[in-house]
Amino acid sequence: MDSRPRETDAPGDPANGAAPPLAAAVTAATGDVEIIRPRNDKRGYRRVVLPNSLECLLISDPDTDKAAASMNVSVGYFCDPDGLEGLAHFLEHMLFYASEKYPEEDSYSKYIAEHGGSTNAFTSSEHTNFYFDVNSDSLHDALDRFAQFFIKPLMSPDATLREIKAVDSENQKNLLSDPWRMSQLQKHLCAENHPYHKFSTGNWNTLEVKAKEKGLDTRLELIKFYDSHYSANLMQLVVYGKDSLDNLQNLVENKFCDIRDVGRKPFSFPGHPCTPEHLQVLVKAVPIKQGHTLRILFPITPNIRCYKEGPCKYISHLIGHEGEGSLFYVLKKLGWAMSLEAGEGDWSHDFSFFCVVIQLTDVGQEHMEDTLGLLFRYIKLLQNSGTPKWIFDELQAICETGFHYRDKSPPINYVVNISSNMQIFPPKDWLIASSVPSKFSPDAIQNVLNELTPETVRIFWESKKFEGKTKLAEPWYGTSYSVEVVPPSIIQKWVGKAPEEDLHLPKRNIFIPSDLSLRSVEEKVSFPAMLRKTQFSRLWYKPDTMFFTPKAYIKMDFHCPLSQSSPESAVLTDVFTRLLMDYLNDYAYDAQVAGLYYVVKPNDTGFQVVSSDAPCNAHVLT
């Protein structure tokens, strides 16, 4: 599957020709801008800009039992002062403590917990996000407490020391986590003068010991950082509630108008983290967990600069494909790979990486060079394929269906996504963001494809097998590693000696729907009706009379009386369903790409096939 690895620091096709693009997207009038929103979305949206320049999006959902809010602050660990690693993250923690208006410690978190909600926050490279959800009738009081984070937080001296310890214990936990370790190793092997190189979370050493050695008072530095960086014009707020838009607007105007606006210029970090010495490298690293991972990275033009053309989506769709003729299909057939993901990794407006992550089997570990050879052969094939438009049309159809007919997500997730989008996208794209490529540009795709070269590659190869064979250690997490230079001539050799396999572009995807119209159902049906009955099977059907979306839910029960008759048969049934899923993957991968998820699993009377969330040609799969 294609993927877009998360950027976090503290706590995410038809039978004959492609489906035609769906009709023009629905827009919601929201004052001075129209926000593109899903076609089946009945919620009210309104954009409001307060006099202090705080940009807000209000969402009114009369059916919700949970309210939620998220404040995105366009300040992240890239802004940490030199020598005070983790200050932005530490500030994120400190704002939870207490405020002048609510001086009792943790009164915010307590209030939310007592009213059916939850709170959290995370600090990323260029933003910090605070959020909560709560029973919908408690939104007013919750927001009053939340707003004080950004108006008058206390940041008392005794809380400071305790919270440095909390940040340190968070770091202790991360020390044993391979995703954190490998992410920092990638940052470590970059230019030291680029903020990407920084250690994002901080620990006791950076925030207390070293700060003291330099004669710095961490609390004063924290207050200085808050005063100069946390300005209303760099914040984006989303509030989701049951109330009408007018009431929500009153509420937000009341609670948030006192946040200071110091007119801070948005932060920018020009330049690329990689200089030539950081390219053409093979890094062998020792992970904590068993397993072998091959991570191939290429610096590319950030997709955000042309998100309507969506070149990375197009390329990750193909490199991450699992159908017949794909790279993963071939690697799996050879017994070398268990999974393969491809997509844009860490990125900002100024730099970005395209990543291919392959989980190797024990045998695959012995064939790293061949695996790399096959990857580069597949990339060459894409570079020479002329970017066929039908592939883009399929992708656009899949993404449009996904956007317009997706189920409602929990309000807390929804607000965090949107407030993060607000920092990056113009108001009309706050909801759709970069999820739907809409302009076919062979040039944009070709440009990124041409950036995937042996001249610029960075290969990170992780395996316990390298234990005792590496000489270096990454300073923050202590990950053992070694670095070798891999010139393009070596990669060309690997390409030349990799096995001859039939790599080719995927076939057209027969699961992409071309007709999303709904059959009209005259009367409300309460019970399923039996459509067919034979000696061996029965088929029941019930039309949806509530949601009116082009989706189907199919459940098939296979009765196998002996399947659970002994522990052995229970295990064998389980193994059988897993093998069946694995066997079907080459064929059913297209269905998943088109949004039709299915699972085969054992149950009490045999096994079950369930497919859901299927705004597509579900009948083709069955």
Ligand SMILES: [Zn+2]
């Ligand atoms: Zn934290």
